Structures are given as structure tokens and as C-alpha cells.
Amino acid sequence: MSSTTTTSPGGKQEQRPAAVPLVSSLDQRTTPGRNSFAVADVTAHRIKSELTWYQLVHAEIIAVTSAMRKNARWSGMNVNGLNMGGLGMSMGLRKGHGGNSELHSRNQENPLMGGFASLREYLNTVQEVEDLDALLLLNPFLEVIRSGNTTGPIAGTALGSIEKFLHYGIVGLRNPSIAFAMNALSSAATHCKFEASDAASDELVLLRMLQVLEMALTSESGQVLSDEAVCEMMETGLSMCCQMRLSEMLRRSAEHVMINMVIAIFERLKTLEDEWVYIDSPTYRHENIDANKDISKGAPHMSTPKQSSSPTTSTEKQLSSTTPNKESSNAENDFIGGNTDTVEGTTSNQKQEREDEGEGENNEIIEPAPLRPYGLPAIRELLRVLISLLNPHEHKHTDSMRLMALSILNVAFEVGGKSISRFEILRSLVADDFCKYLFQLAKTESTQLLSLTLRVIYTVMDTMRPYLKLQQELFLFFLIERLSPTSGAGSRAMVIDMDDEGNISLVQSSGKDGNDVKTGTGHVDVRSGSPNIYGKSSKSQGIDRNTSPEVRELLLECLLQCSRIPTFMVDLWYNYDCDLSCGDLFEEAIQFLSKNSFPDPNGYPAFDSHFLCLDTLLMFIDQMVERTNTHVNADPIPKSFIDPKELMARKARKRLILKGASLFNESPKKGIQFLLENGIVVPDESGDVNVSLARFLGTTQQLNKKSLGEYLGRPENLSLLQVFMRQFEFSGKRMDESLRIVLETFRLPGESQQIMRVADTFAEVFFETNPVEIANSEAAQVLAYSIILLNTDQHNPQVRKRMTLEDYMRNLRGVNGGNDFKEEYLRAIYETIRHDEIVMPEEHEGRLGFNYAWKQLLHRADSCGSFVVCDTTAYDKDLFQLAWKPALAAIAYAFDTAQDDSTLQKAISGFHQCAMLSAHFQLHDVFDAIVINLANMTGLIEETNGRNSVPDPIVDVAGQKYVVSDLAIRFGRNYKGQLAAVVAFAVVTRHGNSMRKGWKKILEIIRNLFVNSLLPGSMLQVEDFLSGTTSIPLKPKTPVPAKQQNRRDGSLLSTLSSYLLSPYANDEGYRADPSEEEVESTMCAVDCVTACKLEELFGDMSSLEDETLVALMTAMQEVGYNTKESESPEETTPYNPVTVLFLEFIVSIAIRNGDRIQLLWPYAVDYIFSVLKHADKQSVLVVERTVVALLRLCISFSAKDDMQDSILQCLKVLRDFPPAVTQAVGEQMMAGIYSLSNANSENLNKSEFVETILEIKQKVASAM
Incomplete structure (x- = not known):
């Protein structure tokens, strides 16, 4: 072995043997196996301390050993010599028993101290922190944690040291053996043992343990933890959350730690590329997660935490293998929820290591096999356990446990909801059990549980909407149903009505609308095939859904929260209202919100709930406005969406189908006739309607299943029944499986002959698939009928003695073409029926009925397609046309009853936005x-x-x-x-x-x-030929009574014709x-x-369109002048300033829109002629202003060639005035004729014009 001269961290030069690198799973930087993903990029070590790593590690060793020496067991113990003998063995010397027996005894008695001594020796061989073997560093501290001989303070100090190593970065991804070190840390922390003292001190240690687990999982090094390690850690945290014997503070701390760990775990989903190859194994197939059952070997598993455990029992079991001589005095703390078994995925070497440490015989570290960093298996198992805690029918799970699970799950979906939807094994859990439990919990009256449940539902629906189409439909219908008060027997629905004047109000429905079939068997449930969360059939009308104001407000807040999704309402319209298999959810929501914006005399009193409904409606309007402003230049109909016209055609067809289904439920004959008349059921080339009718009966969810069964069972409908049966695919299925599919579409009729007819027809069609187990069609008929009887026998509560398999087989002996059916075939049928009842539609209520309906929902979900998010304005016009009337009614009511500026502002904004949308959509x-x-x-x-x-x-x-x-x-x-x-x-x-x-x-x-x-003075200014510009008077001066009809005083006429008085x-x-x-x-x-x-x-009226101008001129005619003639010819109509006002408006508009005078001229002269028609009965002021207005029109358009005939007609009207009228208005007439003559129009020089003008002048002169 080579050696190098180095300087120790203490400053002394010494010869060190070269460090032997240990095998590390991180050397590959990837997860081994067929499907792997890269661990996060490893950066250089950065110690979060100004002390060197060497000083920090030694300081922690001293801290732990000092705490140990305070205990009598290690008091005065010297660690020197504890490891003597190892050097000789490394040099080839034989291990003896004589002189080394004392050393061997000391090693056996002090393995914890010896571990720290070995660590100190190893530290002297390491130069850089990156070369520090993580497993060798942590192992002595982990031994202290795992040992049941230490006290709480000692274990707490060791835990604190480990936490500091992780926090300061001494242990990181670059360290050798980091994967095994982290998994060993997880195992030791989750099996932390120490001698119990007082509860407060023990809980401090447990709190420190939680902090270490959190740090281990959330730190950079947590990436290398295995699935089994993560499951152990999460199981420990969950158990502590549920242990009622622990203090409230510790349980809440555990929940907080769990939330932080869950954040880290579900954030990992964002880095996973695809699902594991082995997820298709039986372990990960769809399963009922209610019960803790055997998990396939090798798969990570978490036990469901319990509210209370039996610590005494678990303590006794574990102490018996560690310190049997102290069983009566020590109370070991092992917080795995009372479960003494370790995770099955733990390697055998790790198990052996834990066993050996109790005996103290050999603490040599055995290198385990490479570990796979955690991923989908652990995440799926964690999700499964958390979901199982929500089961409302599992009585051992308390509401406090459910609240804890809901809090954790909410965070999980907030962090990784969209990532969860990428993986089928996670989606299946959410779509089935998770949603089912959430919807059942939503029935609770506990506001705390309901509030959190609704929050989780919203989070799930928001993040996984494309995959929960039918679940969202069910939940939203549940909200509307529960929020709608139970109507009395004599009450009628409230609908929005608008009269001819445009006034909108909420009135009671007359019930005469043909589309409103709500009674008897003709009832059509707009929710289509969604199950009823209350567990009752659609016929049950006795459900008391009157909720408290607090619960009602929570439910409405949830609906409002859902509506905050920008495309929420348009998504409802596209995915549900225009889908033949779904309910009219958008229309139901709008009607509910608008109706509940009013105080219902038969419902709830006025609470904040009414304002919540209004806020939801206004939010819908605001979202449409926002889309309109955002998508100004966007393609109105994206290629990925259905054309709005086609969508409206689907909607129209859906209305016909619903109407036909309603009539069929009431009378099959009427329903079929309606379907034929409207092209829903179409005869084929031969005129046979059975194929089309059978398709309608088999695919329409809204049909009454009992009525359908009775209709199909009639003898005259045998050919239809045969066609109906041939719609199903029976090939490759057992007879009971095929019969189950059939009987889920209708309910068997009550008469035995009808049942036999249905069974025989089914058997005939089934036998056409050539099943090898059945000899002939007669055998198929007998077997089919026997399955129906077996289902009744096994599940009818009135049957006391159930049929056994032997009884069933005996009843079918010799009927299969003279032989018996195969025992395996009958056994499979019998066992399937015994464990899984064939539930007839609408036959059961309560939990069983809900479970059956839920299965149907999941079955429909496979074919209903994904939920489409419609971020487009293509459908907004259709939505607004459906919603404007109820929305406007709610807004108007809110404005009328508002007690504060906030509500008024909301209503005003609603008016503005509705006006903008109506203008935008024309x-x-x-x-x-x-x-x-x-x-x-x-x-x-x-x-x-x-x-x-x-x-x-x-x-x-x-x-x-x-x-x-x-x-x-x-x-x-x-x-x-x-x-x-x-x-x-x-x-x-x-x-x-x-x-x-x-x-x-x-x-x-x-x-x-x-x-x-009150009108501004500028609007009253008018032009006058004599006075220039003047104002329209409200009243004339009181005239001097005239003694003669023909007045010759020109000055008096002038006085009457001038506007010397202002309106004031x-x-x-x-x-x-x-x-x-x-x-x-x-x-x-x-x-x-x-x-x-x-x-x-x-x-400026020039910007108005032609149609708008015509509407304006028509309205002015209606408001400005009453054309009803005076009854008495002697009676003179008093002066009406309104007539003059609108006369001036009409003339002004016509003059300013000269380019459209051909359009406006008829309305202007019609108004003028209607006034002048009885000029002798009109007030002089009115006649005078009318003459001025007429001449102003003539002057303005005298140069237009196409207006000459019209102008000449006007002049002839003036010429034909009675002398008295001419005398009264002569001065203004002459002034106007003079202005017309000075218009320099060549057209006026024509002989006819000249003659007419001369005649007018002569009449005026003679009258004056």
C-alpha cells in the first residue's frame, strides 16, 4: 500500500496510508436499472461555516462522547485501546485469545465509544471533505441513535450532530458512499431508540428526530434515498401525526415536517421522465386501497398509521432482542405506529446489520447492493396511504387523522398536481378512490373538515382537470344540489322572465313548458349518468339538503374558487352542455347563481351567500370581457376546437334527445314517435327502425331503466330486443361477465315471462359467439337464467339459506347437452357472483348504490374523452346569449337592493361589462x-x-x-x-x-x-331666421286675449313669434x-x-349606423309628438315644448347627416307634416318652429339634385297654409324664403320653384 506525507488538520506532519476509496452508487451518477434518471448536478462542496470541516466533526464527536460520559454506563471510560488488535491482524498476525481477551471484552461492552475512536483515526487519513466517506462519518452517530442503551439527551445530541453535518454541507452528493449513508441515516432515525425519561424530554428528542428526517429528505443529498427509505421516513412521520398519546405540539410539528417532506417528494415528479418499467406488475395495478393487504415482494410498502398503538407490546418485543435484562426498567421509544416489522424492501444486509448491533458481536460494515434513488414507487405508496386515511367508512380513522391527511394531500397537489397527472399509476388512484372519498367527505356538516375537503377538491380539479371530466361534473352537480333548498310539494321553480318593455324579473314557472318534464317517470336527470353523492336514487325527493349558513357559505366559496379559473364557464359549456352523455352543467350553474342572487321566499334568508352568487356571475362576465380584450386579433375559431355552429347543432340535438327520453319515460310510444319526427331515430333502407332505436336505447343515459326493461320485455318487441342484445361484444367473455354488462343498461322487468324472454334472447345471442363451455342454445338459456337466480339467492337479504357451490352445480347437472358444465367454469361464475353482485340499475340506494354508480362513472370515463380547456373567444357569444338574461336580472337586483358602495360598484361594473359584450357581439x-x-x-x-x-x-x-x-x-x-x-x-x-x-x-x-x-342650456339653443340663435321656451308669455280671429297687428304677431322668454x-x-x-x-x-x-x-350622430339612426328617429317621433287629433275642431292644442325640442333634434340630425339624407328625410318630414297637418289647431309657437325647421331643411339640401321634388313638396305645404296660420307665422316664413332664395342654387331658378315661391310671398303679403 502506498503512503503519502500530509499535514493533518491539527497542523502535525505525518505519514498516512492512501485512503482506499469505497464503492459508491454515485460513481455512476445515474440510477441503475432499466429506467433511470440523472441525479441533480453535483456542485462543489461549500461548507456553511467558517470553521474547517475537520474541526466541526471533531467538535461533534466530543459533544456526543461528553454526553455519553455523563451517563454511569460510560462514566470514566477511556476510548484508548478499544480497538487494539486490528493492526496485528492487518499485518498477518493470528488473532489469539490469551492476552487479547480483556481488550475483546472491552470492545464488546463499549461498541459506541469504539466507533468514535475509529472515526477519529479515519479522519486523520482524509485530506479534503469531498474524500470523506459519508457512511464512515455517520455510522458512529447512527449507532448511538439505534442503540436502546442511550438516554434521550445522548440520542438528541447525536441527532443534532447529524443534522449539522447535513445543514453545513459536510455530507453532500460528492462524498463517497453517500447513497448508503443516507439510507442508513433514514433507517436509524426511523428506528431511534433510547431509554425513556419524562415525556417532555422524550418529545424533544423525537422532535429532533423529525428535524433530521426533514433535513435528510429535503437536502441535496435526499435525492439518493431509496424508495424503501422514503417510505420508512414518511411512515414514521405519519405515525407521529396520528399518535394521540403524544402532545399536540409534537403532532403538529410532525405534520409540519411531513408537509415539507411531501413538497420535496412531489417536486421530484417534475424531473421524472417516464414511468418505471415494472409498474405494470400486479403490485401497481388498480386495487382497492381501503385495506392493508399483502404487497408483492420487492415493492415499497407503508403501513396505514393508527390513532393509537400499543407501545408496551412493541417495546417488549424489541427489548427482548437488545437488552433483555432491563425489560422492566426501560421504556423504549419506537414510533412506527406500533409496527415492529421493518420495510420489506430493506436489503438483507441492512437487516443483518441491525440484528448484529443488538448482539454486539460484529459491527463490520457489509457493503450492500447499489440502491435505486426513490421515484414513482415511493410516491405512489405515499399517495396510497394518505388516500386510505380519507375513507369515511373506515371508523378507526378519526376526523383529526383525515384533517392531517387532507392538509398533506393539498400541499402535494399544489406542488405537483399537474405532474401527478402525467403518470397513469398515480392518476388511477386520484380518479378513483381519492375523488370518491373526497366527494363522500363533502357531505359532512363539520365546517373544519368540509372547508379543507373542498379546498383539496378544488386543488385537484384545477391541476388535473383534463383527466377528471366526469368527476368534476359529479362534484359541481353535487354543489348545486346541496345548495338548492328542498322545494315544497306545491312550489314551482323560479325562472327569469322579461316583458315586452325589456324589464327583467324572477317569476314562478308555469310548469306548462313542454321541456319542463319534472314529474313522474318522465323525469329526466340533467346530470346524465353521474352518481348521487347522497346515495339515493334520482326519484328520492325526500332528501333534506337544507344546510346551515356556514356550510352553505363554504360550498359557495368553493364554487366561486372554481370560477376563478379564467376558462371555467366556457369549459363547462364545451365539455358538458354540448356533450350528449353529460348534463347541462353550464346552464344549471348560471340558473342556480342567478336565482340565488335573489332572496328566495321558499329558501334561504338573505345572507352573504347571495353576494357570493353574484360575485361568481360577475366573474364569469369579467372573464369574457378579458378574453375579448386579449384575443382581439386572434383566430376566433382555433383549429383544435369544434366550430361553434357544429357545437350548437350538437346542443340542439341533445335537447331533442332529452325531450325524447323524457317522453319515452312517460310513454314509450310517444317518445318513439317524437324521436322519429325529429330524426333522432331513423329507419334503414328497408324501413326498419330497430337498429337506430336500439342504439338510442343503449346509449341514452337519461332513460328510466325500469321503463326500458319493461319495454324490451314485451313480446311485440322481441325483434328489437334481439337487435339490442347484438350491440354488445360477448366474444371471449364468460356468460356471467356478458350478462353483467347487459343488465347494467336496464332493469329486469318484474314478470317471470318477461325475465325468461330477456334471458332466452341474451342466451341466444351469446351462444352465437361459439363459447366452448356451452354445448347448445338450450344449455345457454338454462345457464343464463340460473345466473340471474344465483345473483338473487346470494344477495337478497330475505334469503336466509344461501346456495352453495355444490348446490349450484347440482342444479345444473346434465343440462349441457346431456352432460355437466365444467366445474372450473361454474366455480368461476359462482365465486364472481358471490363476491360481486350484479347490481341492477336503480335497484339499490345508499352506499351500495353509490358504489355501483361510481363504477359506472369510471367505466364511462374511459370513453367520454378528455376535458378540453377552451382558452378562446369562439364560444363566448353563444354563452353570453344563454347567460345574459339571468345575469342581468341578478345585477339589477343587486343594484336595487345594495346597501353599500362596494355592491353598487360591482353592479355598475356588471352593467358596463354586459353592455360592452352585447355591443361586441352585436x-x-x-x-x-x-x-x-x-x-x-x-x-x-x-x-x-x-x-x-x-x-x-x-x-x-x-x-x-x-x-x-x-x-x-x-x-x-x-x-x-x-x-x-x-x-x-x-x-x-x-x-x-x-x-x-x-x-x-x-x-x-x-x-x-x-x-x-334640468337639461343643459346648450341643448336648448336653436336657430331662428329673425332672432339668430335663441332657446326653446318651456312656456310662452301669457298673450293678450285676441278679440278677433284675424289679427292685423303685425307687431303683436312678431311678439308672439319671438322667444323673449328663457326657460327660466x-x-x-x-x-x-x-x-x-x-x-x-x-x-x-x-x-x-x-x-x-x-x-x-x-x-356627433354621424358615427351611428343607418339602422341605429332609423331607430333613433322613430323613437323621437313616438316621444316628441302625439298624432291624436283634437276632438273639438274649435279647440286649440296648447303649446308643447317637447314637440319643439324633438323637432329641433330631428332636423339637426338630418342636417348633420347630409350624406344619408335619403334615409333620414322621410322621418324628418313625416314629423313635420304631422304637426302642420292641423296647423290651425296648433300653438303658434309650435307652428312657427315647425315652419323654420322645414325651411332649414330645404335650404340645407337645395343644391342636391335628387332632393328637388321633396323640397318643392315642402314649399307647396307652406303655400297651402290657411290664411290665419300664414298671418301668424308670416314673418318667419318670409325670412326663411328669403334665405332660401339667396342659397345660390340653380335648381331654385326653375319655373315651378319660382312660381311656388311667388305664391307664398303673395299669400303672406295679403295675410299681413
């Missing part, structure tokens, strides 16, 4: 409904008498005069009305192109604001002075009108 009826609802909320729609005989008082505020009207006071006091007005005009100004019928409501508001002197003129006879509060309310109304920015609404 849904004019939706936009109209939004505007109409907002307009109704303002309180400005009601007719007001703005022309009272007693004028409203006028006040001066800051130099401005304001009219204090009743409407102004009422509106100023209506805070929500003011907000509604601001929102209404904001959305109309921004999205006015989308409005049609809503214009009428907006114009009614403007009308009422005008007659109450000072007249006599006012009401009492207003109070300060009324003045303040009026100022609030004025400020609100200013905030509405009405000038912007009518400032």
Missing part, C-alpha cells in the same frame, strides 16, 4: 334590455307635469338660477337613480350603435329633464320658497345631469 336586444333596466332605475321615466298652472320656484345659487321642481327634488334624493342615470348615458354614449328599442327610454328621460328645466323667465304666482334641503337636492340633480354628459350623446 346583440341589440340585449343592449336594449340593459338600457331599459337602467332607465327604469333612474326614476326619470314617469310622466311629470312640467306645465303646472303654478310655476316652480327659482333660486339663485352662486349667480346661477335653478328651477326647484318636484322631479328635481325627487331625483336629487335618489342616490341609486343618479348612479343609474350616469351609467345609462355612459353606455349609450359609448355603444350607441348597438341600441334599438332603448332609444325610447333615453328620450323619455331627456323629455322629463327638459320640462323640469321670471313670472308671478310661484309656490312657497323651497327649503335648503330641497335646494340641495335640486343641486344634486343638476350635478348628476352634468355628469351624464348629454351633450356628448347628441353631439
Whole structure:
């Protein structure tokens, strides 16, 4: 052996033998085996201490040995000479018994001290920390931990030393033997033993042990731990979490450690490339994880922790092999949940080492076989055990244990949920037992357990959505079902209704809708084939689902949390509502949320739950808006998604199928007729409908299984029954397996003849597959009927004496073509039926019924396809069309009943976003409904008498005069009305192109604001031929009564025709002075009108589309002038300023949109002609303003060749005025004709125009 001269860490030069490198599994840097993955890159050692590693290790050796010497067993012991004899043997000397007997005895009595002495000698041979053999370094400390002879303080000191080695980086991935060292550390820590003292001191040691386990697994070196080691560590932590004899602090600390370890374990999934090759072994196939059963040899296994163990028993067993002479005085601490067996995956050498250490005969380290770093086997086993703790039917598992398991599982899926979904062996656990237990726990009334359960469900559904399509459907329907109060016998469903005016409300359903078949056998469950979590059939109406407000709020919070997924609602629509085999989950969710945003008189009182429903709806709207803004330039229909039109066609077909299923459940004849009429069932070329009908009956989940069985069992439907049976694939299956498949699709009828008919038909079809065990069709019929009887015999609770295998075989003797069936064949049938009942659909309730339905769900999951995440705007229009009405109803109700600004802000945002979406999707009826609802909320729609005989008082505020009207006071006091007005005009100004019928409501508001002197003055400015620009007066001056009908005083006519009074003129006879509060309310109304920015609404109409302009002009005609004629020919219509206001609006819009005058001219002149039709009965001011408006139109378009005929027609109307009217408006008419003549239009020089103008002038001159 070569040697080198080195300087020891202590500074002394010495000759050292060259260190012999030990075999390390890390030399390959990869996991051995067929399927391996690289360990994380190994970086250079960096010690987290300013002391040298040599000093640190020696300091820890001194700390442990000093603690040992405080004990009487090691007091005064000298470690020198403990290892004498080894040098001679290495030099070839024979080991004797004479002089070395004393040394041998000392070695046997002090193996722990001797280990530290050997370590000190070894440290002198190591120069660099990277060369430090990790196993040799840790072994003396591990021996102290494993020994049952040490006290708690000694074991705690040794554990602290190991933790420091890991934390400071003295032990790292570059160290030789690191893999074996880490696995030895795991084994020693999980089997930590020491003499018990007081509980507090012992728990401090156990806490230190937990910290070492955490450090070992979460550190860089934890990557090399084996599957068996990780399972041992996690089993130890779980057991301590569940040991009720431990203090609360220690159990919570153990849970915290478990969570940190689980984070490290499940983060490892992100680095695994694929599944292990051996996962297809029977150990990893789908299995029931409820019971702890034998695990295949070589597979890591964890025992399910128990709430309480028997430490006395386990202590006695282990002490008997270590220190039998102290069995009565020492209380050894072994916290593996009372399980004395080690993990079966532990190598035999490691087991032998632990056995040898108790005897103290030979502590020589035997090099074990290379270890495989942990991966899927350990992760799967950990997941299996944690899931098993959730089983609600396992009574030995307490709620505290379930809470602990849920906390750990939640962290596991938060860290690695998406990574879990990559591996089939993990997905199968989650999709089956995990989801089943979670959904059953969700029924609890314990708020603590329910809260954590719902959180885990959300985490799982969020991270593994593509693989849990049907599970998510079941859970969401469960939420809606449990949150929906039980309806009374006479109550009807509440639906959203909208009247002709666009007002939305929640009303009771009439129950007359043909699609609303909810009673009797015609009931169709919208959840399709999902099981009922309550374990009752869909017919059971007596389920009390009234939940406490606390539980209800938790359930709604969970639904709200699910809705925070940006594509949640569109995913529901795409994956469920448009899938023939799934329920209408999106529609159910929207209806539930909108209905529960209202206080239901038959349901829950108003709690925060109503606001949670509203928040969920608003979140859905907000997500659509966000997608609209984000995907502005994106392809609206990605190639990976189904075209929206095709999806809507599927939805329409689904409605027909559901309607047909409902009718079939009520009356098969009516149902089939409906299916034929709507093309769901189609006859073939020969006119036979059996093939198509059989396919419908076999694939439609919503059919009543009892009705289906009775229909198929009728003698006239024998040919249909045969076709129905031939849909199934029986080849290669045993008869009981094939019969089980058939009987899962319908329920056997009650009459024996019908049962025989079904059994015979099945047997006939089954025999066509040529089963070798059956001689002929008669034998097949007998065997099929016998299986049905055997199933009843074995599982009917009324049968006391069960049929044995011998009885069953005896009953079938000689029926197989004169011979017996093979014993193995009948035995297999008998044992299968005995252990697994053929459950008829809708036959069982409770736990058995749920388990059967759950199996059906898993079976359907294989063919239902993956869950598709729809991050696209392609379907948003269809969704919004379905959801806008209930959503708007909820928003309007929230606005109307809000008691705080936060709720008002939510409602206002909802209005804005709904308006934006309706404008974006060009849904004019939706936009109209939004505007109409907002307009109704303002309180400005009601007719007001703005022309009272007693004028409203006028006040001066800051130099401005304001009219204090009743409407102004009422509106100023209506805070929500003011907000509604601001929102209404904001959305109309921004999205006015989308409005049609809503214009009428907006114009009614403007009308009422005008007659109450609340419109901005700029909107009242009009052009006049005589006065230039003036304002529209609300009332004319009180005229001097005319004694003659034909008035000749031109100055009086001029006075009447001019606008000398503003709307706020000072007249006599006012009401009492207003109070300060009324003045303040009026100022609030004025400020609100200013905030509405009405000038912007009518400032530029050129951007409006043709259809919008037509709707606006039509609304102005309806609101501005009442065409009903006066009943008395002598009666003169009083002055109506509203007629003048909208006349000016119409003319202004027409003039500003000159390029579209052909479109607008008919509406403008129709309004004008309807006023002038009875000019002699109209107020002079109204007629005068109408004449001015007509002439302004003629002047504006006199140069347009295509408008000449229309202009000439207008001039002829003026020419044909009665003399009295001509006399009254003559001055304005002449001024307008003069302006028209100066328009420099060549068209006006035509003879017909000249003649008409001359005639007008002559009539005016004669009338004056």
C-alpha cells in the first residue's frame, strides 16, 4: 500500500496510508436499472461555516462522547485501546485469545465509544471533505441513535450532530458512499431508540428526530434515498401525526415536517421522465386501497398509521432482542405506529446489520447492493396511504387523522398536481378512490373538515382537470344540489322572465313548458349518468339538503374558487352542455347563481351567500370581457376546437334527445314517435327502425331503466330486443361477465315471462359467439337464467339459506347437452357472483348504490374523452346569449337592493361589462334590455307635469338660477337613480350603435329633464331666421286675449313669434320658497345631469349606423309628438315644448347627416307634416318652429339634385297654409324664403320653384 506525507488538520506532519476509496452508487451518477434518471448536478462542496470541516466533526464527536460520559454506563471510560488488535491482524498476525481477551471484552461492552475512536483515526487519513466517506462519518452517530442503551439527551445530541453535518454541507452528493449513508441515516432515525425519561424530554428528542428526517429528505443529498427509505421516513412521520398519546405540539410539528417532506417528494415528479418499467406488475395495478393487504415482494410498502398503538407490546418485543435484562426498567421509544416489522424492501444486509448491533458481536460494515434513488414507487405508496386515511367508512380513522391527511394531500397537489397527472399509476388512484372519498367527505356538516375537503377538491380539479371530466361534473352537480333548498310539494321553480318593455324579473314557472318534464317517470336527470353523492336514487325527493349558513357559505366559496379559473364557464359549456352523455352543467350553474342572487321566499334568508352568487356571475362576465380584450386579433375559431355552429347543432340535438327520453319515460310510444319526427331515430333502407332505436336505447343515459326493461320485455318487441342484445361484444367473455354488462343498461322487468324472454334472447345471442363451455342454445338459456337466480339467492337479504357451490352445480347437472358444465367454469361464475353482485340499475340506494354508480362513472370515463380547456373567444357569444338574461336580472337586483358602495360598484361594473359584450357581439336586444333596466332605475321615466298652472320656484345659487321642481327634488334624493342615470348615458354614449328599442327610454328621460328645466342650456339653443340663435321656451308669455280671429297687428304677431322668454323667465304666482334641503337636492340633480354628459350623446350622430339612426328617429317621433287629433275642431292644442325640442333634434340630425339624407328625410318630414297637418289647431309657437325647421331643411339640401321634388313638396305645404296660420307665422316664413332664395342654387331658378315661391310671398303679403 502506498503512503503519502500530509499535514493533518491539527497542523502535525505525518505519514498516512492512501485512503482506499469505497464503492459508491454515485460513481455512476445515474440510477441503475432499466429506467433511470440523472441525479441533480453535483456542485462543489461549500461548507456553511467558517470553521474547517475537520474541526466541526471533531467538535461533534466530543459533544456526543461528553454526553455519553455523563451517563454511569460510560462514566470514566477511556476510548484508548478499544480497538487494539486490528493492526496485528492487518499485518498477518493470528488473532489469539490469551492476552487479547480483556481488550475483546472491552470492545464488546463499549461498541459506541469504539466507533468514535475509529472515526477519529479515519479522519486523520482524509485530506479534503469531498474524500470523506459519508457512511464512515455517520455510522458512529447512527449507532448511538439505534442503540436502546442511550438516554434521550445522548440520542438528541447525536441527532443534532447529524443534522449539522447535513445543514453545513459536510455530507453532500460528492462524498463517497453517500447513497448508503443516507439510507442508513433514514433507517436509524426511523428506528431511534433510547431509554425513556419524562415525556417532555422524550418529545424533544423525537422532535429532533423529525428535524433530521426533514433535513435528510429535503437536502441535496435526499435525492439518493431509496424508495424503501422514503417510505420508512414518511411512515414514521405519519405515525407521529396520528399518535394521540403524544402532545399536540409534537403532532403538529410532525405534520409540519411531513408537509415539507411531501413538497420535496412531489417536486421530484417534475424531473421524472417516464414511468418505471415494472409498474405494470400486479403490485401497481388498480386495487382497492381501503385495506392493508399483502404487497408483492420487492415493492415499497407503508403501513396505514393508527390513532393509537400499543407501545408496551412493541417495546417488549424489541427489548427482548437488545437488552433483555432491563425489560422492566426501560421504556423504549419506537414510533412506527406500533409496527415492529421493518420495510420489506430493506436489503438483507441492512437487516443483518441491525440484528448484529443488538448482539454486539460484529459491527463490520457489509457493503450492500447499489440502491435505486426513490421515484414513482415511493410516491405512489405515499399517495396510497394518505388516500386510505380519507375513507369515511373506515371508523378507526378519526376526523383529526383525515384533517392531517387532507392538509398533506393539498400541499402535494399544489406542488405537483399537474405532474401527478402525467403518470397513469398515480392518476388511477386520484380518479378513483381519492375523488370518491373526497366527494363522500363533502357531505359532512363539520365546517373544519368540509372547508379543507373542498379546498383539496378544488386543488385537484384545477391541476388535473383534463383527466377528471366526469368527476368534476359529479362534484359541481353535487354543489348545486346541496345548495338548492328542498322545494315544497306545491312550489314551482323560479325562472327569469322579461316583458315586452325589456324589464327583467324572477317569476314562478308555469310548469306548462313542454321541456319542463319534472314529474313522474318522465323525469329526466340533467346530470346524465353521474352518481348521487347522497346515495339515493334520482326519484328520492325526500332528501333534506337544507344546510346551515356556514356550510352553505363554504360550498359557495368553493364554487366561486372554481370560477376563478379564467376558462371555467366556457369549459363547462364545451365539455358538458354540448356533450350528449353529460348534463347541462353550464346552464344549471348560471340558473342556480342567478336565482340565488335573489332572496328566495321558499329558501334561504338573505345572507352573504347571495353576494357570493353574484360575485361568481360577475366573474364569469369579467372573464369574457378579458378574453375579448386579449384575443382581439386572434383566430376566433382555433383549429383544435369544434366550430361553434357544429357545437350548437350538437346542443340542439341533445335537447331533442332529452325531450325524447323524457317522453319515452312517460310513454314509450310517444317518445318513439317524437324521436322519429325529429330524426333522432331513423329507419334503414328497408324501413326498419330497430337498429337506430336500439342504439338510442343503449346509449341514452337519461332513460328510466325500469321503463326500458319493461319495454324490451314485451313480446311485440322481441325483434328489437334481439337487435339490442347484438350491440354488445360477448366474444371471449364468460356468460356471467356478458350478462353483467347487459343488465347494467336496464332493469329486469318484474314478470317471470318477461325475465325468461330477456334471458332466452341474451342466451341466444351469446351462444352465437361459439363459447366452448356451452354445448347448445338450450344449455345457454338454462345457464343464463340460473345466473340471474344465483345473483338473487346470494344477495337478497330475505334469503336466509344461501346456495352453495355444490348446490349450484347440482342444479345444473346434465343440462349441457346431456352432460355437466365444467366445474372450473361454474366455480368461476359462482365465486364472481358471490363476491360481486350484479347490481341492477336503480335497484339499490345508499352506499351500495353509490358504489355501483361510481363504477359506472369510471367505466364511462374511459370513453367520454378528455376535458378540453377552451382558452378562446369562439364560444363566448353563444354563452353570453344563454347567460345574459339571468345575469342581468341578478345585477339589477343587486343594484336595487345594495346597501353599500362596494355592491353598487360591482353592479355598475356588471352593467358596463354586459353592455360592452352585447355591443361586441352585436346583440341589440340585449343592449336594449340593459338600457331599459337602467332607465327604469333612474326614476326619470314617469310622466311629470312640467306645465303646472303654478310655476316652480327659482333660486339663485352662486349667480346661477335653478328651477326647484318636484322631479328635481325627487331625483336629487335618489342616490341609486343618479348612479343609474350616469351609467345609462355612459353606455349609450359609448355603444350607441348597438341600441334599438332603448332609444325610447333615453328620450323619455331627456323629455322629463327638459320640462323640469334640468337639461343643459346648450341643448336648448336653436336657430331662428329673425332672432339668430335663441332657446326653446318651456312656456310662452301669457298673450293678450285676441278679440278677433284675424289679427292685423303685425307687431303683436312678431311678439308672439319671438322667444323673449328663457326657460327660466321670471313670472308671478310661484309656490312657497323651497327649503335648503330641497335646494340641495335640486343641486344634486343638476350635478348628476352634468355628469351624464348629454351633450356628448347628441353631439356627433354621424358615427351611428343607418339602422341605429332609423331607430333613433322613430323613437323621437313616438316621444316628441302625439298624432291624436283634437276632438273639438274649435279647440286649440296648447303649446308643447317637447314637440319643439324633438323637432329641433330631428332636423339637426338630418342636417348633420347630409350624406344619408335619403334615409333620414322621410322621418324628418313625416314629423313635420304631422304637426302642420292641423296647423290651425296648433300653438303658434309650435307652428312657427315647425315652419323654420322645414325651411332649414330645404335650404340645407337645395343644391342636391335628387332632393328637388321633396323640397318643392315642402314649399307647396307652406303655400297651402290657411290664411290665419300664414298671418301668424308670416314673418318667419318670409325670412326663411328669403334665405332660401339667396342659397345660390340653380335648381331654385326653375319655373315651378319660382312660381311656388311667388305664391307664398303673395299669400303672406295679403295675410299681413
